[in-house]
Amino acid sequence: MKLEEVARVIDGKILIGEEKKDLEIDKAYAADLLSDVLALTEESTTLITGTVSPQVIRVAEILNIPAIIFVRGKKPTQKILDYAKEAGIPIIATNKTMFETCGILYSNGVRPCRNRPATNIHDDSRYCE
Amino acid sequence: MMIQDTVSETNKFRFVYLIKPRDFSNAGDASANVKAELQKHGIEPDVIRRVSIICFEAEMNIVLYTKGGKLIVEVDDQKVDILALDKGPGIEDIELVMTPGYSTAPEWALEYGFGAGMGLPNIKNNSDVFEIESEVGKGTIVHSIVYRRKNEIKGNN
Ligand SMILES: Nc1ncnc2c1ncn2[C@@H]1O[C@H](COP(=O)(O)OP(=O)(O)OP(=O)(O)O)[C@@H](O)[C@H]1O
Ligand SMILES: [Mg+2]
Numbered sequence: 442m443k444l445e446e447v448a449r450v451i452d453g454k455i456l457i458g459e460e461k462k463d464l465e466i467d468k469a470y471a472a473d474l475l476s477d478v479l480a481l482t483e484e485s486t487t488l489i490t491g492t493v494s495p496q497v498i499r500v501a502e503i504l505n506i507p508a509i510i511f512v513r514g515k516k517p518t519q520k521i522l523d524y525a526k527e528a529g530i531p532i533i534a535t536n537k538t539m540f541e542t543c544g545i546l547y548s549n550g551v552r553p554c555r556n557r558p559a560t561n562i563h564d565d566s567r568y569c570e
Numbered sequence: 571m572m573i574q575d576t577v578s579e580t581n582k583f584r585f586v587y588l589i590k591p592r593d594f595s596n597a598g599d600a601s602a603n604v605k606a607e608l609q610k611h612g613i614e615p616d617v618i619r620r621v622s623i624i625c626f627e628a629e630m631n632i633v634l635y636t637k638g639g640k641l642i643v644e645v646d647d648q649k650v651d652i653l654a655l656d657k658g659p660g661i662e663d664i665e666l667v668m669t670p671g672y673s674t675a676p677e678w679a680l681e682y683g684f685g686a687g688m689g690l691p692n693i694k695n696n697s698d699v700f701e702i703e704s705e706v707g708k709g710t711i712v713h714s715i716v717y718r719r720k721n722e723i724k725g726n727n
Binding site for chain 1: 594595597598599601602605619622623626627630680681682683684685686687688689691692695
């Protein structure tokens, strides 16, 4: 679905990147901690996060993340928005929770990225069969 | 921020960054600059991605946990060599800090998105060679190498 539609279905607002409203969003990853994002996000995956810090934009740059959705009504500072603008990364903000945001996008056809963690619960005897 | 950019030989270059402790307004800038420089020099996208992740995690650890340090990135035809050095406090139990999920990040760092305890494991997973050495009271050295495989194959032909 297009960036514009993403913003609409989650009652969000495009804060940066109005000119990219036709950008196609087909994969997403949701996390608040940046190392989790760095561990699992693959190329061209949109980031859904409740963390607002300049480092979120840095991580998005590193991973070529096409767009960021800030959830839970978190307001990025002007400095963060300037960073995003400079990096050419569209920003959407929504009051919805992470769970709701993910649920709505999933039901609209947005899918997870394929990367899986290096550690595996199925290899661990602490978990029952 | 970048204190040196020396071209010692034709196909070799080196970037050195001073990393200040607790400096959250600029934290991550060194890694962003590494990425931009590698792109400028036409390094393979996959190599850039791995090197950027390594640099970012190492840079943030220096900001969060140390009295400051340096990030040194050296590039040649074969590889990218990354050295993160800090002035302490050093790490007592290396095995423990390498455990995925282990973190001593303070509460306020979580607000910025840090404290998953995945930084060092991420560095290791993205490195072809990974070494960590530390002396309590002195400091820590994290050393990573990422090979530019495609180039190696070309070179062998
Ligand atoms: N350079 C360092 N000097 C001293 N201690 C360090 C250093 N780097 C890491 N540590 C210690 O090792 C722990 C684990 O580091 P790691 O980078 O894996 O996770 P983290 O920084 O806690 O969280 P994340 O990187 O996922 O945001 C840290 O919480 C800290 O206690
Ligand atoms: Mg870390």
